[in-house]
Amino acid sequence: MQKPMLKKRDLYLNRMIAFQDTEMIKVITGIRRCGKSSLMKLMAQHLRENGIGQDQILEMNFESMSFPDMDVRGFYEYVKARVLPERRMYLFFDEVQRISGWENAVNSFRVDFDCDIYITGSNAYLLSSELSTYLSGRYVEIKVLPLSFKEFLDFHGYTVTEKKSPTGALKRRITDQDGDIYDERELFNEYARFGGMPMLADVGLEIDRVTAALDGVYSAAVVNDILEREKRKGRRTITDPVLLRKIIMFLADNIGNNVSATSIGNTLVNEGLLEEKGRRKPAVHTIQSYIEALLEAYIFYEIKRFDIKGREYLRTLGKYYIVDMGLRNYLLGYRDGDSGHILENIVYFELLRQGYDVAIGKIDNQEVDFIATKADAKKYIQVTENMNAPETRERELAPLRKIRDNYEKLVIALECDLMQTQDGIRIQSVLDFLLK
Incomplete structure (x- = not known):
């Protein structure tokens, strides 16, 4: 079966190219399935198209069964065995945080070999103080988001053209591959409904398929990047999957509203969302820990307040926005x-x-x-x-x-x-x- 052709995402690819062959380690972050792995492949493709030999490019995806149970020593030795003497290597490590102690190995590659390093991760824990300690000032973060509306149109086979009318005004037209013209407002409504996860271009915008695809995103982001990660770190902060889902649902339902950990706890109790037998109102610091885990997994983004006259950030209520509208509609229903x-x-x-x-x-x-x-x-x-x-x-x-x-x-x-x-x-x- 032929692999689907990679779609260009020049916004992010150009940012990576700008740091090519610098000492900086390129760290590509973002929610699961937003296109980080494809971006790494696009960068490797760019290198090959510009004269870099395939034997100089090493790609490792740690979600693949090709690297089962690899530890940090095995990781280092695997790379070392493939480094070519007197040649610059280009190292691509996908979901590298699955290797415990990976920071030591990546820092050693930087010191020991002539190499250009690119890594991805689906959790902000990747950029925690541990990484900063090892790579202080030596990495640049490239933040990847789901598709913009412009990218959504491109991925789904539409072309946007503009031309001047006789009066000098720009007229925009959107066509499909057969040249049929589409209403841009209707396409925008589809984008607002189904969101911009790249894999939807392969499954189509039929609601049952979209729901199944987004269920996979949700499971990967919540189970792999929050619940499983907490176990790997040995922390016991995020232990209640039911509470986690309730908080996710609350935040998804309240995008753009003023929200605090206290208001979430009160609402969950008052609306009977935590009425299971034996449950009590969760402590504010517990809810805050769950929110921070959702921010770390790039599912929600927090926005702070700024006093324009006083020229300072305020400690009052912030707001939260969800990374993808399709994910919100999957959670709350397409309403x-x-x-x-x-x-x-x-x-x-x-x-x-x-x-x-x-x-x-x-x-x-x-x-x-x-x-x-x-x-x-x-x-x-x-x-x-x-x-x-x-x-x-x-x-x-x-x-x-x-x-x-x-x-x-x-x-x-x-x-x-x-x-x-x-x-x-x-x-x-x-x-x-x-x-x-």
Whole structure:
């Protein structure tokens, strides 16, 4: 059976290429099944296409039965036996955290051999203090997310083209491989419903197949990267799979809402979600440990608040967003509603893909959905479902008007009849934001 052709993910591949042949160890992180292994294969393919011999490339996937029960000494000896004298080696280690003490081996490769090293991991524990101690200042993290809307279209066989109309405006058209034209809003609805896990391009967007595929993602991320990892580390913090699932369900149902460990515990008890015999309300520090495990497994991302006038981060309630909308719908059911928070979730991760650090903005008693910053840019962003009603327009524009600096201010809307600038604030459709 022929293997499916690798789809390009230039956003991440170019980041890897930028650090090729530097001393830095390239650490590719992200939730299970988001495409890290394929990205490693794309990098190895890039090397071969640019004159690197196959015998200089060593690829090891530690989820494969090719390396059963390998310990750190066996790992080192296996690599050592394949290093070519007087030649630079390119070492690719997939899910390397499955080897206990792997940090020692990887650091030894760096010291002992002329090599360029790439590793993946599905848990932030990979970048814990232990790794930092061994590789202090010598690694760069490349954070991989599920597909953007643009990538989703590409993976599912659609082509986006733009051309200027006689008036000079850009017109966008989306076609399939047969040249048939598709409505971009309908395709966006599919993306918001089924999410951007790359394997869906192989199984198709039929709901039973999507559900089965996402069940595999959930099991791998929760069982392998939280419950099993805790056992391997010898910790006994995350011991209750029922409580873990309840917290996952709560966070998935409350994306974009203010959440704390205390509010989660109270809600689980008050709504009878922990009514099994003999159960008591879990301690706040227990719930916090479970949340941290979900963040480490890249299932949820936490966003902090920033006081715009006071120029400081606040210790008040943060918010959580789920890494993939398909995963949320798998957990909660494919239902209508809550489209405002779904839109926020999609925009938040698109900003991360674009390289921004993102916070919630607070100005007086009002909130700005996102402050997006990177070295050379800052944006203040409101996200809304509809900007047509006058009262909605005023609500979304009011906090942005209060900000007195000269950085870009933007409202991203799903529905808006007039995409224009008001008081220096630009209004943009979410489809333009995602596809331009």
